[in-house]
Ligand code: IPE
């Protein structure tokens with residue numbers, strides 16, 4: 335691992351970085367390997383990116399691991415991805431915990447086997463006191479599904495229409511405990527949201543790279559942070575550098 339003291343970090347590190355980890359299949363195909371080899375390489379990469387994110391001072395990292403639409407893939411791939419989720423918890427939980435990573439889940443667990451649901455919940459419980467890095471794992475996550483769930487819950491709780499504000503909605507989303515993402519990274523060059531954080535990303539900065547996820551290394555994460563540091567976030571206002579005379 336790189337030594338943090340040797341790295342020149344920009345001053346305004348984003349508090350919350352979200353990543354659409356895309357391109358595992360193409361990474362594998364370009365090497366003549368089966369798609370699952372790409373997903374496994376993607377997990378290996380995730381390990382080093384989590385460590386780098388913590389070193390760089392990112393407080394919240396949200397990773398898109400399985401979308402509500404990914405159930406449409408061939409059953410063998412879906413099964414493989416579920417197995418990977420289970421393997422990651424079995425193999426990585428100890429070291430994540432030792433490294434101060436707090437695991438959280440966004441999305442719906444209901445479609446998983448009860449034992450696997452319990453395993454995910456237990457991992458969340460074990461790491462709940464950690465605060466070096468909050469890792470939100472988006473698994474069976476879809477932004478539209480999240481908003482539908484929020485509306486249902488607001489109605490079930492008897493919230494009156496006039497009580498519904500943007501902050502009320504925010505409190506009913508899966509991400510209620512995290513700030514909105516400052517920076518969203520998408521690997522593999524696709525220029526679309528793919529149902530990721532569609533509410534929370536309203537004013538996120540984007541960094542899209544052609545690099546396939548398994549090859550997206552800590553140096554490129556640093557590059558994304560440097561690009562982010564140069565952005566001017568205006569939120570609808572006019573530029574601070576171009577105030578009217
Ligand atoms: C991202 O890689 C991982 C998941 C969506 C689970 P892909 O599997 O989408 O890889 P490509 O886009 O086919 O290359």
Ligand code: IPE
Pocket residue numbers: 354355356357398399400401404524526528
């Ligand atoms: C988005 O990637 C989902 C994840 C990275 C988990 P996809 O590969 O599923 O997105 P599309 O289908 O290309 O939009």
Ligand code: MG
Pocket residue numbers: 356357358
């Ligand atoms: Mg893809």
